[in-house]
Amino acid sequence: MLGFVIQRLLQAIAVMAVMSVIVFFGVYAIGNPVDIVIPPDATQEIREEAIRRLGLDRPVWEQYGIFVVNLLQGDFGRSFIYNEPVLQLIGGRLPATLELVLISVVSATVLGVSLGIYAGYRPDGWLSKTIMAVSILGFSVPSFWVGLILILTFAVSLGWLPAGGRGETVELWGIRWSFLTIDGLSHIVLPAVNLALFKFAMMIRLARAGTREIMLTDTVKFARAAGISERVILRRHLLKLISIPIITVFGLELGSTLAFAVVTETIFSWPGVGKLIIDSIAVLDRPVMVAYLILIALLFVTINFVVDLVFALIDPRLRTKAAA
Amino acid sequence: MKTTFNLKRLIAAGAVAALGAGAVSAQTLTMGVRGGPESLDPHFSALGSHAEAAKHIFDTLVWSGTDLQIEPGLATEWTPIDEDTWEFKLREGVKFHDGSDFTAEDVKFSIERIPVVTGPTTTTIYVRRVSEVEIIDDYTLNIHTDGPAATLPFDFVRLFIVSSEAAADFSTPETAAAGFNSGEATIGTGPYKYVSWEPKGDLVLERFDDYWRGMGAWEQVIRKEIPNDSSRLAALKSGQVDLVNYVSSVDYLALERDAAVDAIKGDSVYVMNLQLDQREDTPKVFANDGSKLDENPLRDPLVREAIDLAIDRETMVDIVLEGLGKPANQMMPPGFFGSSEDIPMPEYNPERAKELLAEAGYPDGFKIELYCTADRLPGDGAICQGLGQMFSQIGITTDVNAISKTVYFPAQARLEYSVFMNGWGTLTGEASYTLGSLAHSNNPDVKLGAFNRIEYKNDKVDELMQAGATMLDADERRATYEEAMELTMADRAYISIVQLQTVWGAKAGALEFDPRFDEDTLAFFVKPAE
Numbered sequence: 001m002l003g004f005v006i007q008r009l010l011q012a013i014a015v016m017a018v019m020s021v022i023v024f025f026g027v028y029a030i031g032n033p034v035d036i037v038i039p040p041d042a043t044q045e046i047r048e049e050a051i052r053r054l055g056l057d058r059p060v061w062e063q064y065g066i067f068v069v070n071l072l073q074g075d076f077g078r079s080f081i082y083n084e085p086v087l088q089l090i091g092g093r094l095p096a097t098l099e100l101v102l103i104s105v106v107s108a109t110v111l112g113v114s115l116g117i118y119a120g121y122r123p124d125g126w127l128s129k130t131i132m133a134v135s136i137l138g139f140s141v142p143s144f145w146v147g148l149i150l151i152l153t154f155a156v157s158l159g160w161l162p163a164g165g166r167g168e169t170v171e172l173w174g175i176r177w178s179f180l181t182i183d184g185l186s187h188i189v190l191p192a193v194n195l196a197l198f199k200f201a202m203m204i205r206l207a208r209a210g211t212r213e214i215m216l217t218d219t220v221k222f223a224r225a226a227g228i229s230e231r232v233i234l235r236r237h238l239l240k241l242i243s244i245p246i247i248t249v250f251g252l253e254l255g256s257t258l259a260f261a262v263v264t265e266t267i268f269s270w271p272g273v274g275k276l277i278i279d280s281i282a283v284l285d286r287p288v289m290v291a292y293l294i295l296i297a298l299l300f301v302t303i304n305f306v307v308d309l310v311f312a313l314i315d316p317r318l319r320t321k322a323a324a
Numbered sequence: 325m326k327t328t329f330n331l332k333r334l335i336a337a338g339a340v341a342a343l344g345a346g347a348v349s350a351q352t353l354t355m356g357v358r359g360g361p362e363s364l365d366p367h368f369s370a371l372g373s374h375a376e377a378a379k380h381i382f383d384t385l386v387w388s389g390t391d392l393q394i395e396p397g398l399a400t401e402w403t404p405i406d407e408d409t410w411e412f413k414l415r416e417g418v419k420f421h422d423g424s425d426f427t428a429e430d431v432k433f434s435i436e437r438i439p440v441v442t443g444p445t446t447t448t449i450y451v452r453r454v455s456e457v458e459i460i461d462d463y464t465l466n467i468h469t470d471g472p473a474a475t476l477p478f479d480f481v482r483l484f485i486v487s488s489e490a491a492a493d494f495s496t497p498e499t500a501a502a503g504f505n506s507g508e509a510t511i512g513t514g515p516y517k518y519v520s521w522e523p524k525g526d527l528v529l530e531r532f533d534d535y536w537r538g539m540g541a542w543e544q545v546i547r548k549e550i551p552n553d554s555s556r557l558a559a560l561k562s563g564q565v566d567l568v569n570y571v572s573s574v575d576y577l578a579l580e581r582d583a584a585v586d587a588i589k590g591d592s593v594y595v596m597n598l599q600l601d602q603r604e605d606t607p608k609v610f611a612n613d614g615s616k617l618d619e620n621p622l623r624d625p626l627v628r629e630a631i632d633l634a635i636d637r638e639t640m641v642d643i644v645l646e647g648l649g650k651p652a653n654q655m656m657p658p659g660f661f662g663s664s665e666d667i668p669m670p671e672y673n674p675e676r677a678k679e680l681l682a683e684a685g686y687p688d689g690f691k692i693e694l695y696c697t698a699d700r701l702p703g704d705g706a707i708c709q710g711l712g713q714m715f716s717q718i719g720i721t722t723d724v725n726a727i728s729k730t731v732y733f734p735a736q737a738r739l740e741y742s743v744f745m746n747g748w749g750t751l752t753g754e755a756s757y758t759l760g761s762l763a764h765s766n767n768p769d770v771k772l773g774a775f776n777r778i779e780y781k782n783d784k785v786d787e788l789m790q791a792g793a794t795m796l797d798a799d800e801r802r803a804t805y806e807e808a809m810e811l812t813m814a815d816r817a818y819i820s821i822v823q824l825q826t827v828w829g830a831k832a833g834a835l836e837f838d839p840r841f842d843e844d845t846l847a848f849f850v851k852p853a854e
Binding site for chain 1: 362363365368369443444445446448449452497500501502505522523524525526548549550551552554555558559561562563564699728729730731733734735736737766768771772774
């Protein structure tokens with residue numbers, strides 16, 4: 001087991017090293033930020049000075065070297081645009097994204113799985129058909145459009161909920177959170193619904209497929225024959241069996257939503273990292289782009305690492321079960 | 325009897341509620357803006373959105389009015405006292421937010437602080453000509469320059485004055501952001517005081533009652549950053565904000581029909597210019613079969629005239645921009661220092677254009693790739709598409725590439741384009757800013773022409789721009805710049821197409837303000853409607 005962990009850890013480090021090269025040179029290839037950030041009336045001399053200050057006059061491999069050395073010391077550099085350390089900038093906005101993503105992914109999972117099980121349990125009921133129709137809608141409508149429609153309906157026409165922003169926040173553990181105030185919650189609702197829609201649809205389909213499969217298995221048949229109530233079958237057997245794929249997908253979705261909540265954050269002016277990264281790309285704020293991509297790569301490498309470990313742990317158990 | 329009594333009470337209660345609500349909304353102005361600032365250190369960035377936010381808290385030495393012509397600000401008057409010295413008289417009795425007095429020391433401190441703490445979008449340009457600041461007394465300064473600096477007062481319109489006392493400990497690149505973003509050093513003489521700010525989030529301000537221009541109309545100002553155009557408008561329509569800037573041309577048409585919202589239209593400082601590469605070998609112009617041409621047709625005045633004649637500016641404004649613009653005949657809006665009244669509006673004559681092309685030796689035209697941004701200024705991509713069609717009509721086959729500014733500007737800087745369109749705003753309100761950067765040949769020795777990316781060179785224009793830079797007499801300088809503008813436009817290496825207009829949206833009948841040429845949305849100048 002230890003050997004396996006070390007091997008996977010080395011692999012993860014190698015992936016990160018390769019990623020850092022790809023990210024750095026990829027971002028470097030997009031273009032020179034000086035052409036975007038330096039004002040047009042700057043004299044040639046002032047331009048040179050700005051380029052020198054940002055370290056952009058050095059050859060790219062030297063810039064990469066400096067970047068890696070700093071990175072190993074936990075220093076991601078300073079943003080060109082905000083003159084703040086990048087980690088502080090990203091860290092300051094992470095809670096906003098985190099609360100939005102957690103609320104939407106968790107509620108999508110809880111609601112989606114319940115409805116999915118129902119739809120799988122009574123596949124021919126009209127309610128089940130309605131649920132499936134809604135899930136198709138969740139898949140096929142672009143979230144950008146849904147966001148605008150949500151704003152148009154609930155903010156502009158009905159005036160029930162705010163159109164954007166984060167609302168009132170409360171400080172907890174030195175970080176500002178929205179979900180602890182009524183005003184903050186009202187700001188979360190629309191973006192969370194927007195963000196959750198796709199995951200919600202996916203969870204429904206995942207749970208339904210699993211339910212349909214398992215309800216036809218011998219386990220369920222024998223359980224029924226043994227006189228175990230339907231309620232117990234659903235809770236004890238079905239839920240346990242379908243939860244393995246659902247947890248895997250939940251983990252991955254959590255990661256990808258955290259990384260790519262960009263569209264929703266932009267439409268709802270939610271001050272999270274997604275919005276930060278889009279704004280940074282627009283002005284070629286290289287340190288922020290690079291740091292963000294590296295952190296996202298780290299996030300996925302970590303998730304995969306943990307998933308692999310969990311599987312390795314589960315594996316022997318499955319084997320004994322199969323033998324029994 | 326009983327009913328009336330209840331009714332009376334009801335009406336009274338309603339009136340109180342209405343009064344209360346009215347009072348609250350009149351005290352707070354919430355603005356939804358597209359962007360900025362990057363930091364609350366006014367010396368960090370030269371971006372327009374940065375300066376716009378800074379103007380709420382800090383004052384500038386010289387004020388730039390709604391039409392971008394200069395007026396007294398913290399300085400009441402300025403005169404050149406010899407070839408390279410300007411004397412500035414400062415306004416007396418001005419207070420900082422912490423109650424301390426504004427003096428010459430603060431100006432000197434601010435000028436000297438700029439080169440130290442400025443970011444990549446460097447504010448050093450505002451003080452580049454200053455060699456030394458000499459304090460004569462508390463309200464008089466002599467500013468020595470490196471040679472005659474005629475445009476110094478124009479440079480100073482973005483010279484924000486910070487408190488030398490409050491900012492003393494926050495004037496290195498490492499400490500500046502922390503000091504100003506926390507509010508500790510954010511002490512200005514402007515109309516509003518700092519309350520709170522987070523990057524990309526809300527800037528909350530409180531009225532400064534001792535402001536020298538008088539008390540502002542709003543007790544509290546909240547400046548919300550909402551970059552997405554649709555979201556910003558939705559925030560206005562749902563009543564979350566009272567005022568939004570940069571309404572898109574598509575939304576403008578809808579707003580015109582919406583009784584709940586006022587659309588306020590203002591002339592913008594931005595002019596769209598087509599730029600034609602003047603190098604002997606240009607990369608993106610081809611013969612019709614895609615092969616390389618022997619010479620660059622864009623160097624031929626007949627071809628350039630043909631291109632100019634092919635542009636239907638009226639259609640561009642009416643159809644492409646939905647009416648949000650004006651045909652342009654030069655690189656600055658009318659009335660700006662150095663824009664000429666003698667330049668005629670170019671005509672639209674595709675027949676004549678075809679004849680000229682034939683005369684120049686291209687009876688069947690040729691092929692170009694046209695580049696422009698699609699995400700920088702309102703309508704930029706659409707104008708580009710329009711140009712493509714108009715050129716194709718006279719036989720110049722045009723591939724239109726309307727792309728992101730992040731790709732466009734670096735490629736433009738590498739001189740990869742032959743025919744491209746840029747929006748240019750004369751933010752200082754005078755011609756040396758525009759002609760000095762674009763029309764003068766690129767020459768680091770005289771610090772001019774840094775943005776001339778078509779290798780345009782007219783010796784007479786160079787000469788006039790260099791002479792103008794040292795002319796301390798304003799009338800003489802104005803005449804010189806006007807001549808340079810006329811010569812540049814006659815050469816048609818730069819072809820101005822339209823001057824843009826900007827739209828603000830506000831709650832119907834609630835607000836009054838004059839749109840500014842630089843598109844700034846300044847809370848102090850927004851008043852509740854009578």
